[in-house]
Amino acid sequence: MRIRQVGDPILRQVSEAVSADQIGTKKIVGLIDRMKETLDGIKSISDENGNALSAPQLGHLIRLIVLRIDGEFQVMINPVFKASSSTLFEFEEECFSLYDQRATLERYYEGEVTYLDQTSISRTQMLSGEMAGLVQHEIDHLDGVLFLDRLEQAGREAHSIDELLKDDPKRLQQVRAMMSYMTS
Numbered sequence: 627m628r629i630r631q632v633g634d635p636i637l638r639q640v641s642e643a644v645s646a647d648q649i650g651t652k653k654i655v656g657l658i659d660r661m662k663e664t665l666d667g668i669k670s671i672s673d674e675n676g677n678a679l680s681a682p683q684l685g686h687l688i689r690l691i692v693l694r695i696d697g698e699f700q701v702m703i704n705p706v707f708k709a710s711s712s713t714l715f716e717f718e719e720e721c722f723s724l725y726d727q728r729a730t731l732e733r734y735y736e737g738e739v740t741y742l743d744q745t746s747i748s749r750t751q752m753l754s755g756e757m758a759g760l761v762q763h764e765i766d767h768l769d770g771v772l773f774l775d776r777l778e779q780a781g782r783e784a785h786s787i788d789e790l791l792k793d794d795p796k797r798l799q800q801v802r803a804m805m806s807y808m809t810s
């Protein structure tokens with residue numbers, strides 16, 4: 627399966643930090659390439675999608691995520707998110723590991739993410755809105771947390787795409803095409 631799906635125990639484990647001497651190895655570089663390819667595969671089906679993925683979703687328990695920001699891939703190794711205010715916003719959660727469900731959660735609206743890039747340089751980036759929500763979602767994956775867990779804590783419910791997209795068969799078909807790519 628291209629992307630690990632809910633129920634897979636890998637998704638529930640805490641990932642390990644990447645050490646400096648691992649960065650740049652064939653294994654890590656190959657994984658990053660595979661993550662980018664997977665995101666491009668999703669984007670080729672639906673242009674607005676394919677913007678964020680974590681290493682555990684491809685079966686590797688290491689602290690690495692790939693985000694597409696303004697059309698460019700950004701690899702974040704050992705990312706840490708720190709909210710810069712207590713402002714929250716309603717973020718629409720989508721997860722390639724359980725793509726037939728959707729929900730909204732409160733996430734921090736803005737903050738900075740600190741990480742190592744592919745050349746081991748430490749970087750800090752301010753993110754807000756959608757990108758801030760995505761990074762919080764992906765870092766959750768590194769801690770074995772799925773949005774379903776946070777829903778339960780918040781007393782909220784997920785909705786199925788069949789229900790949400792019942793009046794939009796074209797989009798439903800597109801979502802199903804993405805799902806079959808993720809699980810093939």
Ligand SMILES: [Zn+2]
Pocket residue numbers: 720721722723763767
């Ligand atoms: Zn996810």
